[in-house]
Amino acid sequence: MEQRHLGRTGLRVSRIGLGTLTWGRDTDEHDAADLLKTFWEAGGTLVDTADVYGDGEAEYLLGRLMEGLIPRRDLVISTKAGSVPDPERRVDGSRGHLLSALDASLARLGTDHVDVWHIHSYDPHTPLEETLQALDLAVASGRARYAGVSNFCGWQLAKAATWQLAAPGTRTRLASTQLEYSLLQRGVEREVLPAALDLGIGLLPSSPLGRGVLTAKYRNATPVDSRGASEQLAPFVEPYLDDTASRIVDAVRTAADGLAVSPLQVALAWVRDRPGVAAPVIGARNAQQLTAALSVEALSLPDEICRALDDVSAPVHRYPDHDWSTL
DSSP: OOEEEOSSSSOEEESSEEEOTTBTTTBOHHHHHHHHHHHHHTTOOEEEOOTTGGGGHHHHHHHHHHHHTSOGGGOEEEEEEOBOSOTTOSBOOOHHHHHHHHHHHHHHHTSSOEEEEEEOSOOTTSOHHHHHHHHHHHHHTTSEEEEEEESOOHHHHHHHHHHHHHSSSOOOOEEEEEEEOBTTBOGGGTTHHHHHHHHTOEEEEESTTTTTGGGTTTSSSOOTTSGGGSTTTHHHHGGGOSHHHHHHHHHHHHHHHHHTSOHHHHHHHHHHTSTTBOOOEEOOSSHHHHHHHHGGGGOOOOHHHHHHHHHHHOOOOOTTSSOGGGO
8 A cells, every 4th residue: 555644744544544432332353353353464554542442441442452363563543532421511621631641541552652642522611732742742742653633623733733833942844634524515625725735734534435425325215234324323324314425426437437446435535535635534334345445456547537427515615714815
C-alpha cells in the first residue's frame, strides 16, 4: 500500500487507515485479529482507536493483538482522549484528564508510546492553551510521537494550530486532524480543509463511506446484518438515508458500473485522493469487507468521473465561505 506523509511531518502512514470503533463491542477478538492481519498483510500501517471505543476495550484488544500477532514496530497507532461518558459533560479537555487518559490508553495498549495522539473534541469550558499544553507534555515526555485534534471546526483548528506555531516555548506542531468526510458529508471543505492545507495539517477522514451508505447496500432495504439494523448504530446511519443521499449513491453506482468496480471502491477512491487527505479511516465488520475496501489501492478515478461526482454531491458554499467578489 502506498505511504503518505502525515501533514507537514516526517511521519509516513498507509493511505488507508483501519478504524476500531466497534472493537470490543460488536467486533470480538477473533474478528479483530482477522481484520488486523488482513490490513497488515496488505501493507496497512495506520490503526486508529480511542480511549472511549468499547469503553476502553478497543485499545485493550489492539494491545493484545500487537503482543501476539502483529509487531508493534510495524504499526502507526493513533488514539484519542477527551470524550467522556458523562451526560453532563461530554468533553473534558483539561490537562489533568487528558494526561491521565493517555496513561490509561498506554496501559491498555501495552506500549510506552502512541504514534499520534488526538484531542477527541473541542472543550469550550477549558482554555484551549491548557488543552494544547497536554499535547506538548505528551510529546516532550515521549508518550506520544505526534499530536493532532479531532472534530475541531475551522476556526478552532486554525486557532489551535496557530497557537502551537506562535506561542513561546517548545510547542508541538499539529500533525493531523480527524473529521467525517465523504461524498455525503463535504462540510469540511468550507473552512476546515482550507485551514488544514494552509497550515500543513493532514486530514484523516472518518466515515469515508458515508457511514456505509455509499456502498449502496441500503439502496432498497436495510440488511439485517448491517450497522443500520444495529440498535446502537442505526441512529448513526439514519441521517444519510434521505433523498439527497440516494441521488449521490445512484451517481456512485453509475460510475462503478462504468468502471466495472464496486460503489465502495469509487466512494473510497474519491475521498482518498482529495487534496489534503492523508488517509481515510475505514471500519469493517469482517476481513472479507476489509479486503473489498483495500482493493481500492489499484484504482484511480478518471478526471471526468471525479468532476461528475463533485457536481452531484457539491455542498452549498455561500458568503463568507467564498470570496465575496465571486458571489
